[in-house]
Amino acid sequence: MTALSRLKELLWILATVGVVAIVVRLLGGLGAVTDLSDTMPWGMWKIFNMVAGVAIATGGFALAATVYVFKLERFRPVLKPAVVIAFLGYGSSCFALVMDIGLPHAFYKPIIFWNHHSFLFEVAWCVMLYFSVTALEVAPTVLEQHGLHKLVRLLHRVTLPLVIVGITLSSLHHTSLGSLFVAMPARLHPLWFTSWLPWLFILSAVGSGIFMVIAVTLAYGRLYRRPVDLSMLGRLGSAGAVILGLYLIGKILDLVLRGELRALVSGQWEEGFFVAELLLGAVIPIVLVALPRARRSAAGLATAACSAVAGTLLNRLNVGITGLVRTAGASYFPSLAEIALSVGAFAAAALVFFYLVENYRVFENTPAREHLAALEGDVKNSDAMGRVWALGPMASRTRISLVVVVAASAALGLFSTDALEGMELRRTPVQAPRGVDATRSVLALNGDRDEDVVLFPHETHKQKLGGQQSCPKCHHQNLPHDEASACHGCHADMALKTSIFNHASHVARLNDKWSCTQCHEPNRPKNHGNSKPCADCHHEDMGLEASAAGYDYRARSYTDAMHGQCMGCHQRQDEKNGTRMAECGFCHRHQKPVTPGAQKAVSLRTGGTGR
Numbered sequence: 378m379t380a381l382s383r384l385k386e387l388l389w390i391l392a393t394v395g396v397v398a399i400v401v402r403l404l405g406g407l408g409a410v411t412d413l414s415d416t417m418p419w420g421m422w423k424i425f426n427m428v429a430g431v432a433i434a435t436g437g438f439a440l441a442a443t444v445y446v447f448k449l450e451r452f453r454p455v456l457k458p459a460v461v462i463a464f465l466g467y468g469s470s471c472f473a474l475v476m477d478i479g480l481p482h483a484f485y486k487p488i489i490f491w492n493h494h495s496f497l498f499e500v501a502w503c504v505m506l507y508f509s510v511t512a513l514e515v516a517p518t519v520l521e522q523h524g525l526h527k528l529v530r531l532l533h534r535v536t537l538p539l540v541i542v543g544i545t546l547s548s549l550h551h552t553s554l555g556s557l558f559v560a561m562p563a564r565l566h567p568l569w570f571t572s573w574l575p576w577l578f579i580l581s582a583v584g585s586g587i588f589m590v591i592a593v594t595l596a597y598g599r600l601y602r603r604p605v606d607l608s609m610l611g612r613l614g615s616a617g618a619v620i621l622g623l624y625l626i627g628k629i630l631d632l633v634l635r636g637e638l639r640a641l642v643s644g645q646w647e648e649g650f651f652v653a654e655l656l657l658g659a660v661i662p663i664v665l666v667a668l669p670r671a672r673r674s675a676a677g678l679a680t681a682a683c684s685a686v687a688g689t690l691l692n693r694l695n696v697g698i699t700g701l702v703r704t705a706g707a708s709y710f711p712s713l714a715e716i717a718l719s720v721g722a723f724a725a726a727a728l729v730f731f732y733l734v735e736n737y738r739v740f741e742n743t744p745a746r747e748h749l750a751a752l753e754g755d756v757k758n759s760d761a762m763g764r765v766w767a768l769g770p771m772a773s774r775t776r777i778s779l780v781v782v783v784a785a786s787a788a789l790g791l792f793s794t795d796a797l798e799g800m801e802l803r804r805t806p807v808q809a810p811r812g813v814d815a816t817r818s819v820l821a822l823n824g825d826r827d828e829d830v831v832l833f834p835h836e837t838h839k840q841k842l843g844g845q846q847s848c849p850k851c852h853h854q855n856l857p858h859d860e861a862s863a864c865h866g867c868h869a870d871m872a873l874k875t876s877i878f879n880h881a882s883h884v885a886r887l888n889d890k891w892s893c894t895q896c897h898e899p900n901r902p903k904n905h906g907n908s909k910p911c912a913d914c915h916h917e918d919m920g921l922e923a924s925a926a927g928y929d930y931r932a933r934s935y936t937d938a939m940h941g942q943c944m945g946c947h948q949r950q951d952e953k954n955g956t957r958m959a960e961c962g963f964c965h966r967h968q969k970p971v972t973p974g975a976q977k978a979v980s981l982r983t984g985g986t987g988r
């Protein structure tokens with residue numbers, strides 16, 4: 378197997394784990410799945426994928442400007458790849474952003490409801506429009522191959538206007554992304570907070586966007602064993618280095634003018650992040666590109682490019698996360714699901730990139746079919762691993778299906794959180810029992826109203842079990858201020874567990890939006906783990922034990938509740954008196970005999986829901 382197919386497998390694994398993370402996020406909601414909180418509301422998906430992701434995808438607009446507007450034809454060979462990077466970068470960023478908003482299905486709302494006062498409104502519009510523009514720019518490459526020449530000619534005719542719109546949109550939204558943080562002077566650390574943020578953002582985005590194109594082109598040459606034009610890339614690198622040089626000057630000048638130079642030697646841990654960001658994002662790439670030997674070698678250029686890209690990523694993470702930690706008074710570290718989704722979105726974009734590269738003329742020297750097959754390792758090769766696992770002769774498609782299945786199941790295990798437990802199965806709501814006589818002294822228990830009815834002599838039980846004192850023997854838990862609540866109110870589903878905790882009703886009763894801190898400790902994620910024990914409030918009125926901190930408020934199924942209680946007590950009676958009150962027919966006697974099939978059904982149901 379070659380490096381290419383191994384890399385693809387890794388990407389498939391990461392993308393699959395990402396897909397599972399998406400499912401978990403959609404089912405569980407942000408609160409259950411992420412480690413975000415009120416004071417650290419922007420995490421990986423917004424900062425890493427959106428703010429940082431679009432920054433390094435900026436090469437598309439930079440090169441479009443270079444080739445179409447400044448007419449520097451020399452760089453045309455990397456124009457298409459740059460546009461594809463922009464398309465995929467913006468696509469995956471938009472996708473992660475949709476997952477990050479509270480209601481993903483409402484993503485289109487800014488199109489209809491206009492809030493001119495919001496930077497986010499501008500960002501949303503620019504990103505959506507620019508993504509459409511990149512899609513139109515990529516379209517000819519794909520359409521050409523499918524013989525849609527008329528459409529391609531039409532698109533070519535609008536290329537220049539499209540490019541100009543693209544440049545405007547892209548620069549608009551980079552500056553507004555910067556402006557987002559200009560709006561939080563009280564929050565952002567002085568090392569990063571400056572009114573120059575919009576300009577610094579766009580400079581670093583263009584500089585590192587160019588280096589991203591270099592990195593991708595070099596990686597392409599390496600993975601597909603194709604020649605690359607190093608001298609052209611070297612020139613491109615010089616252009617990128619000049620822009621990053623301007624950026625570096627801007628950063629330092631800004632610190633000096635704001636009188637914050639001393640913040641660099643104040644001994645706070647943020648300094649380390651700041652210095653690392655400048656070294657990676659500007660100093661190292663500039664120095665490497667300035668050295669002729671490094672600039673002319675693939676290794677030197679690749680190091681410069683990776684360093685520039687990493688530096689800009691770190692810069693955005695610093696502005697969006699690191700720099701806010703101190704004033705938040707709370708730390709934030711992304712949860713497993715957050716990391717998985719972030720990385721998965723990148724991996725998926727990379728896979729699409731490979732697909733486009735292999736099937737369309739993204740690069741001028743697209744690899745030929747036979748060449749690709751050899752690279753994929755489709756040809757029979759039998760190294761030791763291959764022989765043991767019989768992987769050698771396996772076609773790449775089979776191998777990848779295998780990888781995906783294994784990764785998906787492993788990921789399901791990783792994220793088995795509240796979210797997965799909460800997956801809704803089909804519910805069978807329980808109905809109240811009917812009274813067999815006028816005083817309801819005998820109840821006909823038939824929660825799902827089928828032919829299976831159990832007669833329960835309620836009155837007889839009260840008398841036999843101690844009259845007025847008997848109630849708590851069965852009514853083990855009640856609604857607030859109720860002596861004996863009916864079981865079906867809480868054990869409300871025939872076969873599934875039901876939560877007896879109604880979040881909305883609590884919020885409403887405890888003074889709406891001011892209620893949160895009565896149960897959730899501030900500055901920590903709001904979820905099950907960080908909520909006040911029920912008994913703290915319901916010790917008196919529901920009879921919950923004060924010590925029941927880890928109290929499980931999911932009432933088991935109606936069938937389980939009935940069997941657990943009725944049969945438990947009857948078994949004890951049987952042991953004492955030698956009776957046979959715990960046998961199925963003792964209770965289920967008013968209908969057709971319980972068949973072995975029914976017994977199987979009950980164990981299936983209880984097995985899934987009981988403890």
Ligand code: HEC
Nearest residue numbers: 822823824829831936939943944959960961964975976979
């Ligand atoms: C002490 C009384 C008692 C005994 C003994 C008992 N059950 Fe039940 N069972 C109930 C009650 C009460 C219900 C709830 C009836 C309802 O709401 O339809 C129930 C429900 C069920 C249901 C679900 C019925 C439905 O409509 O979905 C099945 C199946 C069942 N029992 C099977 C059994 C089997 C098999 C046994 C013997 C191993 C057994 N039961 C023993 C009291 C009993």
Ligand code: HEC
Nearest residue numbers: 810817838839842844845847848850851861863864865866
């Ligand atoms: C042997 C167990 C047991 C005992 C003892 C018991 N109950 Fe019940 N009670 C039940 C069950 C089972 C139901 C039916 C619940 C359902 O399906 O919702 C019920 C239902 C009720 C209901 C709703 C009645 C209806 O008509 O729907 C009330 C009220 C009630 N019990 C009060 C009491 C009081 C008061 C006592 C004590 C004096 C008591 N119970 C003792 C098991 C018991």
Ligand code: HEC
Nearest residue numbers: 851852854855856862863864867929930931932938941942
């Ligand atoms: C106020 C809500 C509420 C009412 C009313 C209620 N339950 Fe429960 N029940 C729960 C919850 C929550 C649990 C799970 C927590 C626990 O084990 O205490 C539970 C657990 C149980 C269990 C399992 C206990 C164990 O130790 O595993 C049985 C059996 C049961 N209920 C039967 C009943 C019966 C029968 C009635 C009616 C007579 C009833 N419950 C009324 C909420 C309720």
Ligand code: HEC
Nearest residue numbers: 405406408409883884887889890892893896903904905908
């Ligand atoms: C009475 C206590 C209480 C109050 C008041 C309360 N919560 Fe909760 N909250 C809980 C509990 C308990 C859970 C866990 C629920 C679960 O596991 O089903 C929870 C879960 C959550 C979750 C994660 C739920 C999910 O389904 O993803 C969020 C988000 C949340 N609360 C936000 C809030 C906000 C915002 C407020 C204030 C408007 C608030 N809570 C007020 C007790 C409370």
Ligand code: HEC
Nearest residue numbers: 856857877878879882883886895896909910911913914930
């Ligand atoms: C901060 C105090 C507080 C905490 C913590 C709390 N509750 Fe409540 N709860 C209330 C109040 C207040 C009411 C309204 C009581 C009334 O109607 O008299 C209520 C009502 C209820 C009710 C009645 C139905 C409803 O939703 O209105 C249930 C059931 C209930 N709580 C269960 C729980 C459970 C389970 C927990 C733990 C997860 C819990 N509560 C935690 C304050 C609290």
Ligand code: HEC
Nearest residue numbers: 831832833834837841850851939942943946947950963964
């Ligand atoms: C706390 C103990 C206890 C629980 C819980 C309990 N039982 Fe009983 N049950 C008894 C006793 C004691 C008798 C009476 C035995 C006798 O006749 O001496 C009895 C008798 C019965 C009888 C026969 C009554 C008659 O006179 O014909 C039925 C039917 C029955 N139970 C059904 C149920 C069902 C259904 C449930 C669950 C909803 C239940 N029991 C829960 C203790 C219990």
